[in-house]
Amino acid sequence: MSATARVRPIRVVLAKPGLDGHDQGAKVVVRAMMEAGMEVIYTGLRQTPEAVARIALEEDVDVIALSSMAGSHLAFCRRLKPLLEDAGLGDRLWIIGGNLPKQDHDALRALGFKGVFQTGSRLDDITGFIERDAGAATPAAGEGALP
Amino acid sequence: MNDRLPPDVAPVINESGIPIRPLYTADDVAASGGQSMLGLPGEYPFTRGIHPLMYRRQPWTMRQYTGFGNASDTNARFKYLIANGQTGLNVAFDLPTQCGLDSDDPLAEGEVGRVGMAIDTLRDVEIAFDGIDLDRITVSLTINGSAAILIAMYLAMAERRGFDVKALRGTAQNDILKEYIGRGTWIFPVEPSLRLVGDTIEYCAQHAPKYSPVSVCGYHIRESGANPAQEMAYAFCIASAYADEVLRRGVPIDEFAGRLSFNFNIYGNLFEQVAKFRAGRGLWAKIVRERFGARKPGSMWLRMIAGGGGSGLTFEQPELNIVRGAYYALISALSGAQTMALCCYDEAYTIPSEYAQRISLRTMQLLIEEMGLCDTVDPLGGSYYVETLTNQMRDEMERIVADVDARGGIVGLISSGAIQSQVSAQAYRRQRDIEAGRFRKVGVNCYRTDAGEQDVEFHPYDEADARAQVERLADVRRTRDAGAVGRALEDVRRAAADGVNTMPAIVGAVKAYASVGEITAALTSVVGRYREPVRFED
Numbered sequence: 001m002s003a004t005a006r007v008r009p010i011r012v013v014l015a016k017p018g019l020d021g022h023d024q025g026a027k028v029v030v031r032a033m034m035e036a037g038m039e040v041i042y043t044g045l046r047q048t049p050e051a052v053a054r055i056a057l058e059e060d061v062d063v064i065a066l067s068s069m070a071g072s073h074l075a076f077c078r079r080l081k082p083l084l085e086d087a088g089l090g091d092r093l094w095i096i097g098g099n100l101p102k103q104d105h106d107a108l109r110a111l112g113f114k115g116v117f118q119t120g121s122r123l124d125d126i127t128g129f130i131e132r133d134a135g136a137a138t139p140a141a142g143e144g145a146l147p
Numbered sequence: 148m149n150d151r152l153p154p155d156v157a158p159v160i161n162e163s164g165i166p167i168r169p170l171y172t173a174d175d176v177a178a179s180g181g182q183s184m185l186g187l188p189g190e191y192p193f194t195r196g197i198h199p200l201m202y203r204r205q206p207w208t209m210r211q212y213t214g215f216g217n218a219s220d221t222n223a224r225f226k227y228l229i230a231n232g233q234t235g236l237n238v239a240f241d242l243p244t245q246c247g248l249d250s251d252d253p254l255a256e257g258e259v260g261r262v263g264m265a266i267d268t269l270r271d272v273e274i275a276f277d278g279i280d281l282d283r284i285t286v287s288l289t290i291n292g293s294a295a296i297l298i299a300m301y302l303a304m305a306e307r308r309g310f311d312v313k314a315l316r317g318t319a320q321n322d323i324l325k326e327y328i329g330r331g332t333w334i335f336p337v338e339p340s341l342r343l344v345g346d347t348i349e350y351c352a353q354h355a356p357k358y359s360p361v362s363v364c365g366y367h368i369r370e371s372g373a374n375p376a377q378e379m380a381y382a383f384c385i386a387s388a389y390a391d392e393v394l395r396r397g398v399p400i401d402e403f404a405g406r407l408s409f410n411f412n413i414y415g416n417l418f419e420q421v422a423k424f425r426a427g428r429g430l431w432a433k434i435v436r437e438r439f440g441a442r443k444p445g446s447m448w449l450r451m452i453a454g455g456g457g458s459g460l461t462f463e464q465p466e467l468n469i470v471r472g473a474y475y476a477l478i479s480a481l482s483g484a485q486t487m488a489l490c491c492y493d494e495a496y497t498i499p500s501e502y503a504q505r506i507s508l509r510t511m512q513l514l515i516e517e518m519g520l521c522d523t524v525d526p527l528g529g530s531y532y533v534e535t536l537t538n539q540m541r542d543e544m545e546r547i548v549a550d551v552d553a554r555g556g557i558v559g560l561i562s563s564g565a566i567q568s569q570v571s572a573q574a575y576r577r578q579r580d581i582e583a584g585r586f587r588k589v590g591v592n593c594y595r596t597d598a599g600e601q602d603v604e605f606h607p608y609d610e611a612d613a614r615a616q617v618e619r620l621a622d623v624r625r626t627r628d629a630g631a632v633g634r635a636l637e638d639v640r641r642a643a644a645d646g647v648n649t650m651p652a653i654v655g656a657v658k659a660y661a662s663v664g665e666i667t668a669a670l671t672s673v674v675g676r677y678r679e680p681v682r683f684e685d
Contacts (some may be wrong), residue, residue, distance in 0.1 A: 017259050019242035021331020024371050027571040028578050030683060044679040045331045046246070048254065070242060071497075071608065075257030101496070101605055119462045119495065120591065122582050 012063040020070035032123035053083035163376035171531035179538035192429040193509035195525040202521035214239030214264035218274035221264040239263030243580035245332040247667030259613035295322035329371030339674035345392035350650035355508035369412035372574030380547035384557035405445035414459025426483035454487035468492035564680030643673040
């Protein structure tokens, strides 16, 4: 599925999970996504798993993205996964970036986070990954989608 | 030569936007304003240092940022660092404590003791500082949103251990305005937060006059994307907002300005950084004297901690961060910082190990013992380049301060999210410049190695520690006088509602063993919670 076939821009919710206040990286990624033509809902700080799932559902996003710098990513993602699935968002693209120790990457992928972007990831690699994977995953991108 | 560079020599502009010449002479110093703001160390405007003898009398205080798990774990690490020659403590709190939540709050799940020490009640503070001589070792509390509560706990603990609170030295970060720009541990809306900072300054001026209740942080504004001149200028605007808040209550400037301290970032161009600190000392002295009418020299001193610079460190080739840390310590020493806290080489990965902290401590000790950094004051003073750049940096900072004033002041610009949006746009451009190789980072966009990921030891997170903390809180709740706690929390609510200084009531509540979360809830029931503005224009 090429990007030009889409009937709407890719919609992303980018959330700051938990109490971590380091948002410089998240805001940089938001700007990169906007520059790549995506519609981004940035949640701001201190989001609970319930809030992330609710915003993702209400905003009908194609991509659920988390930015975690303070080490509580696994605990958060374990709580978020069933909430996203119960909300019917299991078919959307889930990604996570930030200070994520290498030994946790497999566990994050096993939880359903298809994209895991360590500190130092290039912005174009993140947006490119979304364009490839959300293009295929999003229901609105297929034929017969609403205008 | 300066005005006609050969075409094969690239122009250089520093991060603050000042063009750098290949050679400086006395003419450049004169053209940039001469020596009118130079003076001697210990004399207004203090450009060369706030004390006449500086490190010749006493080296900088070494104060590595430390704290994890519970109060007992952290107490042991404090004692390790003191045994290794550290001369102050710089306390890291976990995020629930910083956000005003108790360890048993559902929002604290998975975060108790993770990035710092968990504190729920005065009991924890008593354990954390057990056996530490608070007259000899000064303590800095890195706490902001809940700072009023932690200051109250620290003073109550010191008083109960028999220290004279009137003579007690120490610092709390307690700079809430910068938390809205970077770091993000805000709790209350902007205006009541500003009043709460005013409460702590006013209270300490009366009850703990040697204690520094605020450390105004350019550091995190820089981390969020500000350039060095903006970093210092915005910090001065914020410090001025706190001063205005206290002056409004009728406290004379000379009764509290001397206890305002600062925390600045160090990463970047060595000469720009040294010029930034020298320029900042002169500009702050001028602001405090001319704008606020201070008369006491101590009120005009830019007392500061420096040495950290997280954004300068890299995830790639982390051992290079040891070298960067050594240069940061050198810059801090050349800049006349009162206190240093170096970032550790493993900080891009984890909270620092004991080993990494010892390397940082030894780095500072090397400068003191082997490199002669304490022999003479302001050793770069008189360099044509440094003096010219100092003048130019001060002009640029003054321009930024005037611009903030013209736009209605820093409080409004932070409340609307304007500063946040500006610095985050700059951070974005910087990231693009790094990725395109226009802004060079060794190991990141040049001189990469194929050695693979480095083996950095991660600080283990101990779930059992978190459970023990929750149990300790439950034990305190069982054994304290519940009636006294209820009355004390009602006093906090009433003080906040009446608009009087809340500190006496907060001190009463901590002494009754009310928790951080309970006192925070008493305050939010009156003043509400902050809602973050989200803006992404440049």
